[in-house]
Amino acid sequence: MDLVPSNNVTDGVFPSTCWECSVCCGSLVTVADGHVTNVAPNPQHPHSKGAFCVKGIRGAPGLTYGPSRITQPRRRCGPRGSGQWQEISWDEALDEMANRLAEVRQQYGPLAITGAVSGAFFSRGLVVALLMRSLGSPNWMINQDLCGGCRAVSARATGLNIGGGEDVANARTILIVGRNSYAADPVQWAAIKQAKERGARIVVVDPKRIPACDLADLWLRPRPGADAAVALAMMQVMIARGLYDRAFVERWCHGFGELKERVAAYTPALATQLTGVPADAITAAALLYADGPSTFVSGHGIDAFSAGVQTYRAFHCLVAISGNVDRAGGNRRIRPPRGFSTYLEVLHRPEFRLPRDVEEQTVGAAQFPLWAGPKGWQTACHNPSVISAILTGKPYPVRALYVSGVNIAVTYPDTARTQEALRALDFLAVATHDMTPTAELADLVLPKTTALEEEEVSLAPGGSTVLYTRPAVPPRGAARCDLDIAVALIERLTQRGALTKNFLPWRNQRAFNAFILGDSGISLEELQRTGYVQVPSRPSADVPFATRSGKIELFSETLREAGADPLPAYVPPARETQSAAVRSDYPLVLLTGDREKSYHHSRFRDQPWAAKVSPDPILLIHPDTARSLSVDDGAWVTVDVPGGPGACRLRAKISDRTPPGVVSTGMGWWRPQSAAPDHGARDININAALPYEGRWDPASGSVDTRGLLCRVRAAAPTEAHA
Ligand SMILES: Nc1nc2c(c(=O)[nH]1)N[C@H]1C(S)=C(S)[C@@H](COP(=O)(O)OP(=O)(O)OC[C@H]3O[C@@H](n4cnc5c(=O)[nH]c(N)nc54)[C@H](O)[C@@H]3O)O[C@H]1N2
Ligand SMILES: Nc1nc2c(c(=O)[nH]1)N[C@H]1C(S)=C(S)[C@@H](COP(=O)(O)OP(=O)(O)OC[C@H]3O[C@@H](n4cnc5c(=O)[nH]c(N)nc54)[C@H](O)[C@@H]3O)O[C@H]1N2
Ligand code: SF4
Ligand SMILES: [Mo]
Secondary structure, three states, X not given: OOOOOOOOOOOEEEEXXXXXXXXXXXXXXXXXXXXXXXEEEOOOOOOOOOOOOHHHHHHHHHHHHOOOOOOOOEEEOXXXXXXXXXXXXXXXXXXXXXXXHHHHHHHHOHHHEEEEOOOOOOHHHHHHHHHHHHHOOOOEEOHXXXXXXXXXXXXXXXXXXXXXXXXXXXXXXXXXXXXXXXXXXXXXXXXXXXXXXXXXXXXEEOOOOOHHHHHOOEEEOOOOOOHHHHHHHHHHHHHHOXXXXXXXXHHHEEOHHHHHHXXXXXOHHHHHHHHOOOHHHHHHHHHHHHOOOEEEEEOHHHOOOOOHHXXXXXXXXXXXXXXXXXXXXOEOXXXXXXXXXXXXXXXXXXXXXOOHHHHOOOOOOXXXXXXXXXXXXXXXXXXXXXXXXXXXXXXXXXXXXXXXXXXXXXXXXXXXXXXXXXXXXXXXXXXXOOOOOOHHHOOEEEEEOOOXXXXXXXXXXXXXXXXXXXXXXXXXXXXXXXXHHHHHHHHHHHHOOOOOOOOOOXXXXXXXXXXXXXXXXXXXXXXXXXXXXXXXXXXXXXXXXXXXXXXXXXXXXXXXXXXXXXXXXXXXXXXXXXXXXXXXXXXXXXXXXXXXXXXXOOOOOOOHHHHHHOOOOEEEEOHHHHHHHOOOOOOEEEEEOOOOOOOEEEEEEEOXXXXXXXXXXXXXXXXXXXXXXXXXOOOOOHHHOOOOOOOOOOOOOOOOOOOXXXXXXXXXXXXXXX
């Protein structure tokens, strides 16, 4: 059957899904005269229940109709980064891209070609991975070493794949660790507020006084990066007092004896020394958590650390021994609807794989087998090792890169080195909506459709809502979606004999989406009508865990085999291993990545409404610290870290939300109006000051993007203007 293309645009109000971030809120999109005139929350939506944010309302239309939108392919016609572009047709762009990729493949072999995307959460991530595989390369970079990588590796090692399965609505106690739902996730935030209203108890573990602290019954304020000790001590209390779930542990946990032995030393008193949290607060947190059902709500604040896997392991073990797994009010494992494929599953399916010996050559797989290569969570590369490979040719040359839907010249640590690597490539193509600092360094810039122009089928975080994003309007100009770009490229690569195997058998996004729906019994037509289909959640209790033992591995056989510590442990933050001299030169601790409601990472930087809400990159400084530094509120300061590539400029905001001695900033800053090609990415972007090399988590390869030592100085008057 030939599937009708979905871009039959009509005016009206249509149910859809906001696709600007992974929260996946249900939306109502109004189209008038072929234009999106309004995006609003869908109060009927079973997943988001009317929750929404300003990025969905203003960001997506701003991106689609804004003046900075790229609508025609561009070819570089001056030196790299000179900002000289020539508009070309898609045929020219695709021919050139196929020629250049075929040349690199011929000269250096398929492994010299790499992709960069945000990950397999969006279909474009899967598409780019499969395009790389079609070229014969297992290499693709994802954001997750900077994002959710530590929890994903821990989830795999422990067998506790509970991301998205927080049953806040039915919990008696909610343990929030390193998660600021207020800014990051309006659906979760609404659920937490509702739970509080009905009497749930809330325990927050966060160095900063975030809005959830105002709802909290108990707030633990550990030193950054020290959380594992909190979890280990909570387990120690629960085990010593017999407050763990014996029956669950016996039936479903592997290695309880070893865990018990490991945590015995982590008394609350020891945890106080390691974290600064009072012992009685840790004990109180353990007692509240043990009095369930309790759900563990966690986030980026304990991920993206060079010991993040161990921290997550400690919390995952805490969840396991409390028995709050796959039961109401606890943490559920998500099982996709029968017959439905998630992008992540497709990535791992044998028919979409390259031979094992090829996948084993994925950059980083030798050092981080649980992260990169065939055994890795998303089979991706280790990013900083790719950057090195581009610059040094080791372990082998990487010469061509295709970037889609990421702005790595801003969002990867060590901006200067990332830029140097991008400049050193033989070929760089960037699919984008606007001229980001990454796109500025490309040979070819490809105009991408936005989420208002694309069709996407996906699964809501809770697993029981299949979501539909409607192509509400036709693409502006010549913009194309990732799948269309990849399919057209594959055709040309085939003609040039540069294809290993076609791993993208779909003719268009419709066919791809039909494949994702598979035998689920859900049709695209139904989704188009309703915007979502609710499916009964599949019970996961009694389903064996995805480990060799079929149990939750408190003692992880996978980690043991990989030569890592099989039991959860406290690993001192890297800063504590620095010399006294360095610590005295860099006396403060830096947190990065504070989410802002008006921005999504580096996005929406050209949009006036966002700049109005948040005009400058902020560094939160405690009043006492500001006083000792003689920094006034609103003053421009510079921040740098030991061993870092340089300083970054931020604007001080004096606030007691951050503890004394800890300064805290956002990420993703650049200014489209500042001079190309950097657009400020080496000035006001915190990643200009962070190294991407350094201590890497032994399992996930993550670097510290927070908890680093730093120093803050008043910016010289010449540096101080915005
Ligand atoms: N508006 C908006 N929403 C977003 C995004 C965005 O850019 N803008 N990005 C999305 C993405 S990709 C992600 S990954 C999520 C991230 O969102 P979250 O998972 O909420 O993570 P963060 O906002 O990075 O940090 C959460 C909390 O961790 C705390 N924290 C920092 N260090 C530590 C520590 O050592 N221990 C503990 N316990 N806490 C610590 C911070 O103070 C902060 O309150 O947000 C998503 N949502
Ligand atoms: N220091 C520090 N660095 C960090 C973090 C931190 O906390 N601290 N956070 C990390 C985290 S958690 C993450 S997830 C990363 C995020 O890093 P990125 O994914 O690079 O961030 P974005 O700004 O969201 O990426 C934006 C690019 O995606 C494109 N884009 C947006 N929407 C779409 C779409 O629908 N389709 C396509 N094809 N493209 C689209 C836009 O062109 C935009 O330029 O940053 C990481 N970097
Ligand atoms: S949180 Fe905001 S940006 Fe993310 S899906 Fe919901 S409305 Fe869209
Ligand atoms: Mo992220």
